[in-house]
Every structure is written in structure tokens, then in C-alpha cells.
Amino acid sequence: MSDMINEYLDRLEKALSGADPATMRDARGDAEEHLRSALDAASLESPGIPEDETLRGIIDDYGTPEEVADAYRRIEKFSTPVLAGRKANGKKSAAARFFGVLVDPRAYAALFYMLFSLVTGIIYFTWAVTGLSLSAGLAVLIIGIPFFGLFLLSVQGLMLVEGRIIEALSGIRMPRRSVAARKGLGIWEKFVSIMKDKRTWTSILYMVMQLIFGIMHFTVTVTLLAFSLSLILRPLLEYRFDLPIMHLGHATYWTPGWFMPFMVVLGVLLLVVSMHAARGMTRLHGRWAKFMLVR
Secondary structure (H helix, E strand, O other), rough: OOHHHHHHHHHHHHHHHOOOOHHHHHHHHHHHHHHHHHHHHHHOOHHHHHHHHEEEEEEHHHHOOOHHHHHHHHHHHHOOOOOOOOOOOOOOOOOHHHHHHHHHHHHHHHHHHHHHHHHHHHHHHHHHHHHHHHHOOOOOOOOOHHHHHHHHHHHHHHHHHHHHHHHHHHOOOOOOOOOOOOOOOOOOHHHHHHHHHHHHHHHHHHHHHHHHHHHHHHHHHHHHHHHHHHHHHHHHHHHHOOOEEEEOEEEEOOOOOHHHHHHHHHHHHHHHHHHHHHHHHHHHHHHHHHHHHHH
């Protein structure tokens, strides 16, 4: 890659210092792809013009790194994730903040992600383990390296999809485009570039560990929801379906009538706490995903 393009991208990252890492990655990828494509097109049209002179004209049209950085900062203000947290216009009481989760779309999106993460965890774990195993088994054959390269490309694609899911359901800003492939490199050079990128290996580690997190998220969510709903529906379960609260040996225990309202209230409180927990765990998982897939 031209030293001028490298210098431009470094200046762009410096100008975006303090911005979201996902924004920086998208801005760098967009700029790199544009400069490369424009340079290749200009070289074909005017092969006699020096590369540095051609790039200066392209950069003048595209904008300086500082101008591009300012444009991305302005765009980010109007393109934040739909479910990203926003500051309230006024102060709310503690009770309003506590029970407000029941009408918060982010909480229901978080609940869905907590349940859905088991599915993605199984898919990612199976794909990663199968891909690594087959790559190791085929390493002695001529198709081993091409197969491993395709597997690494598939990892990049899957993690781009995972990032979009996380951004949609948690509000955590994630990259919105894949890493631009370097033009002018041979197949082997591209393969080595992917191998040297630490995000390739952290992505594979993320895919493997997603099964652990998926099981944990699913188990905690289902347990809390089931227990809270069983308390809320306790009057219906006992008075309509004759289901006792507990069987212990040959003894059967029922909820005293005077305590039944407290059971319902306790169930509602536990449900609210469960939704807060789901929203918090989803946000934490989103930050973990950004650390592994972006930084």
C-alpha cells in the first residue's frame, strides 16, 4: 500500500481520537477502500502520472483526515443505534426508574438476546471447532491452506453478522462494514494478512466462548422468568389447577390465603429485577464483544 495512504489513515485515526472504536474502524475502512479504488481507476486512465500526484488529487476530492473525521462525528450523532441508552429529559423517581423497565423496549430486546444467544452460541461453537478440526486434518493435503483461508473469511463474515445483532438488540455501537481487503496483494499475501490480524484469532475465541455465555444467559433468564411468573400466577395455579407450591416427601404444601397477595407482589418485583438483569447482562456482553471483535 502507498505510504501516502498509510499516512492518511494514521492521521484519520488520530483525528478520530476519542471516538467509538467501531466508528474509527468504519471510517478507516471506508477511506482505505475509496482511496484504493480511486487510485486503481486513475492509474488505468492516466498510467503516466506519478502515484503520489494522483493520490493528492484524490485526497483533495475526498477531504483531509480532519474533515472526514468531523463528518463522521456529525453522522454518528444522527445514526446512533436505535436501542442505545439516552439521557432522560428530566429527573425520574427511583420507583419510576425501577418499574420503567416494564415499558422499555431495550429490556425486551435484551431478553430476546439472552435467549437467542444460546442458538448463536451453538452455531458459532460448532462452526469454529469444525473449521479448526478440518483445517488441521487437511493441513497435510494441498487443499488444506485454501480451506483454512476460506474458514477464516467465514469467521469474519459471521462476526460481522454478530456485531449487527448485538447493535440491534443491545444498542452497543458495532462495525457496520467488513474490513476492506487489500488490493494489489496476491492470494498468499492476503492469507498472511488475515493470519497476522489479531482480530481473526480473538474472533475465533469469541465464537468458542459464545457457547459458554449462551448457556449461562439462557439458563439465568429462563430460571428467573419461570420463577417470577410462577409467583405471579400462584393464585391461578393453586385455586384453578390445584397445583401446590411444594411437594416434600409425602407432605404437600399450599400457600396460605393471607400470604397469596405477597406472593404476587414478590413475583412482580422479581420480574422487574429479571428484566433489569437481562438488560445489564446484555450491555456487558456487548462490551465484551466489542473488546474481542473491534479493539
